[in-house]
Amino acid sequence: MKVLVAIKRVVDYNVKVRPKADGSDVELNNVKMSLNPFCEIAVEEAVRLKEAGTASEIIAVSIGPKVVQEQLRTALALGADRAIMVETDSEPQPLGVAKLLKAIVDKESPDLIILGKQSIDGDNNQTGQMLAALAGIGQGTFASNIEVADSTLNVTREVDGGLQTVTLTLPAVVTTDLRLNEPRYASLPNIMKAKKKPLDIFTPDDLAVNLTNTVSMIKVEPPAERQAGIKVASVDELVEKLKNEAKVI
């Protein structure tokens, strides 16, 4: 079966992001960019499906300015067969991303679409669910295990009280949670080979998708600081303070 993996270029997870001085956005100049960690897990899952003989082809898709090709090459080095970039000047919001991905899904007709559950920049956790809605197919969000049967997929999902398993009719969308797998690193020979793999480029116009952002960012600010309290010398002092000063136990 054919697997489509959608990936996103984001600020590296080790970078501590700060608002710009004028509060208009976050400071992204000279900041290290990487593949979103949940998207790494998505690529890894697709590669494992191919290694198991379940998947026949893996297509990696990303949306954004030209530089997202770096992350697509990473996905190719990890094992994707070919890549598609949808080039946009700015970064569309999740609904716009979902519409572009829906257009790619219509072109490619994948059996399974895997995405990260959220990107660590916007923390929206929307795109996979939105794509499933637009495509009119099922969704297995926050997946910690997937098993492909003939024309169905069993997805074990991380829900608030534990785990839930659902069966979805294929094609379907899966979004990855942290425990689905542990992604591998790309080897140097594979990084070299990835440079020769095909990468197609489309624009939103090519896909007949009209992008309009309806949510605007008014300002960004650092979160309210919490003041550090006091150090206590012993467990007895701690219990005394909690009982008599904070009165919480």
Place this chain on the structure above:
Amino acid sequence: MSILVIAEHDNASLKGATLNTVTAALAMGGDIHLLVAGSDCAAAGAEAAAAHGVAKVLIADNAVYAHQLAENIAGLVTELAADYDAVLAPATGNGKNILPRVAASLDVQMLSEIISVESADTFKRPIYAGNVIATVQSTDAKKVITVRATAFDAVSASGGNADVVSLDQVTDAGVSSFVSEELAVSDRPELTAANIVVSGGRGMQNGDNFKLIEAVADKLNAAMGASRAAVDAGFVPNDMQVGQTGKIVAPDLYVAVGISGAIQHLAGMKDSKVIVAINKDEDAPIFSVADYGLVADLFVALPELDAAL
């Protein structure tokens, strides 16, 4: 203005996060209706009708809604949304699963996990794992929003007297079905609803040592949590994770044991009323947010704490 709030419930009872979400809806203004979609969910519906500030409760009671399958519930909510100016849900696992599907069907750019209502179209929400708070404005005619429950007080669970209406439409997308679930069975309060939470981190060293946390949690009638490091290391199951990618908690007392205080974790607990940190590293970042810090070896401190309580 009229607002539809999707209730979080387990058919038998309404979950607390629903009451916090009603507060957010009241801040936007207008008539608040609660949707209770489930199977044999009359009891949850009755609780919904008693909640303060709710004008009407819609009950969709059908087997297709039994396990909160997103495909079926989103179909129902999308139909109902025609009559409302906004659709809100708590940012629980269900809310996050269902609401983006509704938003896309309505061609609306959803707003995730708002933490304050500035006006009927402007909200604050955390981005970059809570390192930054964004103020965002939506020009969509209809708003679709998930609400971070811990950022809003709960409305009173009693005193309301809403009209109750049974819906007879059934939306079954036919593309998903429930197989099984494994829910953690515990006598403890639920993590996101507990008054006291005791959490362990990488410093616990292994899963067995969480027995020390358990003993203290038992004495305090507390829920047990964990940092992502402890979950990733396999010490404890995922549903115990407190943090930006896990559960967001705001109890009266949060005790962090052997947790260094990565921003990821702080984002999930820093709204707690009182924070206690126990860590042997006196430079651990957790101390910068703790009201009471104890620099100590947790393997000595936890048994002492157990004995002192």
